[in-house]
Amino acid sequence: MGMTIAEKIIAAAAGVDSVKPGDIHTVQLDRLMSNDGTTHLTVDMYKNKLNHPHIADTKKLVFIVDHNVPSDCPKTAASQKKMRDFAKENNIDFWEGKGVCHQVMIENYVRPGELIFGADSHTCSYGALGAFGTGVGCTDFLYGMVTGTSWVLVPESVKFNLTGKLPEGVTARDLILTIIGEVGANGCNYQVMEFTGEGAKTLSISDRMTLCNMAVEAGAKTGIFEADEKAMEYLKEHGREPKAVFHSDPDAKYIREYTFDLSKVRPVVAKPDFVDNVVPAEEACGIEINEAFLGSCNNGRIEDLRVGAEIIKGKKVSDKVRFLVVPASQTIYRQALKEGLIDIFMEAGAIVMNPNCSVCWGSCQGVIGENEVLISTGTRNFKGRAGHPSSKVYLGSAATVTASAIAGKIALPSEI
């Protein structure tokens, strides 16, 4: 029987000819990524819970400080020191302040065909390059670190057949929110979201990251694209070769199929407190905001900054709003400097921050207070996610967020 891309990656990692949904396999992991959200816990368990701990292959490990960088209090400084020292002692690749972990991983490590575990739920982003990335907790991470292996239950795949092309002013961000609004916040629980079709080919690697990154918000184990010419070109630019390029077989089995016509997608907003609470952006227009956030592993890439800069050029951020602009990596930041985008944002009154997770995870910088409202290109809008339990988060595209920052209320670029 035919297999999907995800099934082929798992089969290769398990060293077997074929797998099917429901099988449990022991797999060799190609890489393991952990950030400052939980690495200190892994280090504690490694040092205190194992009789004779060792690391299967230090070359497979990547530690990235991005959640609270630079550290914001003695507690985070201590947990980061623990992580930094451990990386040094064990010769583990260590990144600090260089970008949000998933952006750093895509720019520097991820290869098509790899199976990657990350101690962060948005590890599913790596499907943009045809890799199987999935989020795990620190105990699973520790196990992978020690043995180089883990177990996986082979997930069913759901096919998202994309047709057409996104209209002008509509972004991949609008598309993935539309998809999650349709399938629901647990619509693909424990499944793989495979994005395919002619429409998928029109999407850039950045767009693909935006889609795969939020697969977990539909409950999925991962999101994945076939590694096509665009992916190969990206790899070449970044000096890497694929591990293996897999295609889904014509007779591969999908548990469900959806078709989305990209030309029909319109700007949307996810209202508090659930990512699947998606409405046409017009329905949220007029809601007053206190802060706007352009950044995160979902939407902090150069393409997103260009969208924002084009809208805000020559205009001013509302005096009722703090507008945070946070490039997802230093590479992106420097590119934005070269293109003059940072100048445009600063001229307009935005607060440009160093690459980090920022307000998206509600603990870094930009946390919002009692009853405040944020519009964000971040990943989640759960109750209290960005700060005070009474605060509210709306999710929108780079265009909607920037237009809202200017208007002082949720707005579309056409209203500015």
Place this chain on the structure above:
Amino acid sequence: MFFAKIPRHTRQNAITEGDLECILTHNCEGTEQLSLYLVRYIRIMEKFTGRVWVLGDDIDTDIIIPTEYLALKTIDDMKQYGFSPLRPELAGQIQKGDIIVAGKNFGCGSSREQAPEIIKALGIQCVIAKSFARIFFRNSINNGLLLIEQPDLHDDMKEGDTVTVVMNEHVDYNGKQYPIASLPENLMSIIQAGGLVKAMRKLNGLD
């Protein structure tokens, strides 16, 4: 769901939390394969009763433990803030042995492992929900928090009432039985005793 494949009886004497244990799994072709597994015990009793707290759909990990408290030193320091964005008083009201009954997609969101740890530290002995998010599910197994999937109980459940869970069979509530999945031993059974565990540890250079 994966939890249906947890062995019916986890042995509680031969190994302790944190050990690497060898488990035998059978894939669907019946082929056996050996895996090492880091043990965090799930202590499963045959039958137990508990007072119920009712929560809704999509209880996410930021509700279970908000980000701002993750920097606290220990789980015991954090647990008083469990569920605080939704019900600030709840953590103080939960008593050891209580049960949470929730709607769909319990535990969605972040991979933070503090979420199941806090629920366990509050004394909750199991969560019964319509469905669970996958990362949370895996983390719960690894942290010894028992999860049970049951589609109908939540709709009938009244907070403060008690339910009785008969493992592998059903939940008793208000004179009605709500069936739950059994935990089939043929899919994943732990190999007996420490001998093989020790052997596997040696094989992996861990002892």
